[in-house]
Amino acid sequence: MELLLRLMDASGVSGNEEDVRDMISKEIEKYVDKISTDTLGNLIAVKKGKLPKVMLAAHMDEVGLMVKGIKKNGNIKCAGIGDIEIKYLLGKKVKISARCCINGIIKSSKKSKNTSINHIFVKTKSSKKELLKNGVEIGSYISFEADSNIKKGFIEGKALDNRIGCFALIELAKRLKKSKNEIYFVFTVQEEIGLYGAMTSAFEIKPDWAITVDVTEAKKDSSKSDMRIGKGPFITIKNADFIGNRCINNWVKDIAKRRKIQLQYNVSDTETTDATNISLSRGGVPSSVVGVATENLHTAKGKAGIKDIKDAIEILYELMKNPPKVCLV
16 A cells, blocks of 8 residues: 555645656656556556457546635745645645745634635645745645554545556556557546546547446445445446446456455435546546545545445456447446
8 A cells, every 4th residue: 555655745736746756757658568647647558459448537637726816924825726625725834845845733713603715725834935935835735744644554645536546557567467458548637627637538539338437426425425334345336427337347346246245326406427427538448446435525535445446446457458348238
């Protein structure tokens, strides 16, 4: 899990994924035949082979904040990037992308549970003049401070959404010494703000079918979510904007049954993933999602089960050893 911890600790808010991309590139380059970065910033690694052409996608970006304004006392007004739970931001330590490391803590100008993004600010120990001198400006990115760890079979920290998926794709590339088919490992950008990287990369790759590797929200309260950490990886049957391809889902179910891996079925009216835009690319791409349930999604202290992650990788490895031809159901 050391690699996953490093991926989580890297800063990669949507539109600022360079550090994560560089880390992934160094990890994966010797295990694939070709690696490139497209004009939007997606990292595309290929193991060459015959058809069917398969696309595995995981987004690199995480939710965060952006500098909207700087007051004379050094307090920084913020804009949100991605669907952030504002109530969980207060008191959290953050770092601001600049020429040198600028740290701060999130405060609110309104003492109420109904605090909105317009009320929060980052308090620093620097004046406006000092911040500007160090390269902080309107548009600078703000990310949660890294504090990842492993405890009793669980991994905790920021950016589990979706460094788990990135980690899974790297591990698959390493384990798949040879593949009969052409496999694209695609690490996408700007998923959290609109699934944009998936849209452009799928258009260029033209896969025969695809799987997105991502996370979904788990809750301890069963009335709020059926997903549970520690209860196995999941496949998406339906989410807010997408219905998983039944043929791909049946392959995953069969593998999980043969390998005696517990599998969860995600049916929800919320969230969506890169699979939505991949499935709509060109004339359509049969797609589904394999992923891991995660508590405290989009916060500085997410939590996921290590066995769930390993089981998801095992299922995908078995599927990718000899990828089937997709059926249109």
